[in-house]
Amino acid sequence: MPIKIASFNVNSIKMRLPNVLNWLDKNNTDVILMQETKTIDDNFPSLDFKQKQYNVIFNGQKSYNGVAIASKFEINEITRTLPLYDEEKNEDNQARFLHVKINEINIFCLYLPNGNPAPGPKYDYKINWMRRLIKYTKEIYDSNEPLILGGDFNVIQESIDCYDISEWQNDALYLEKTRRHLRELINIGLVDAYRIKYKSAKEYSFWDYQSGAWQKDNGIRIDLFLISPEIVDNLVDVGIDKTPRGEEKPSDHTPIWIHLE
């Protein structure tokens, strides 16, 4: 069954609601994964999505983080937390994860921690979160069901994913340890969907609000779809839609998308 899936770090669903609804109107998107909704579940604007025939599911919290999925197809929730494998730290109250099934496809919507400053407790949290994601992804991957990881990964995997990597050498998004963990996740058997079609293109999904980064195209590609082999077989097209970043009151991220047959 053909399906069009997008991922968009909205940087507050309240501020970005017009942008998101406008984008959905212009693009025939069946499923949109959203990150940084920055609102508690009681305040999520469900009705605006329902009026457009989208089912919605959200995992939010006050002020920060928060993920959500809107889908024209039925959403079956599997979990909203990554399992805790580290027995010493058995608590995580940050809303960064949703695992759902839509049309028999496993879909993770994730907002991976930023991790700055590194080193420090925030970086430790990032790496631990990645370890949890790797373990959980292995479990699901080993079930031999189709799997899509989509979201804001907060990792610059290679220098071609950045306008000027010399400025990011000591950043939590580019440290060797960070990239090794993303590589370990990918090596489970996933593929960066964008790089299937664009082997060496320098296209970005985030531009800082500061310093005229958008105008200078000083961007980084940190929003990704990592897909399992059966999804690769059905991949029809993939892309990054830069248009919303240049519009009024934009998010600092822009939507990425995949089309499956």
Place this chain on the structure above:
DNA sequence: ATGGCTATCATTGATAGA
């Protein structure tokens, strides 16, 4: 001119983002 935006929450400033 080497840079200084945006959102949230609580109160005109701190915190977080990347």
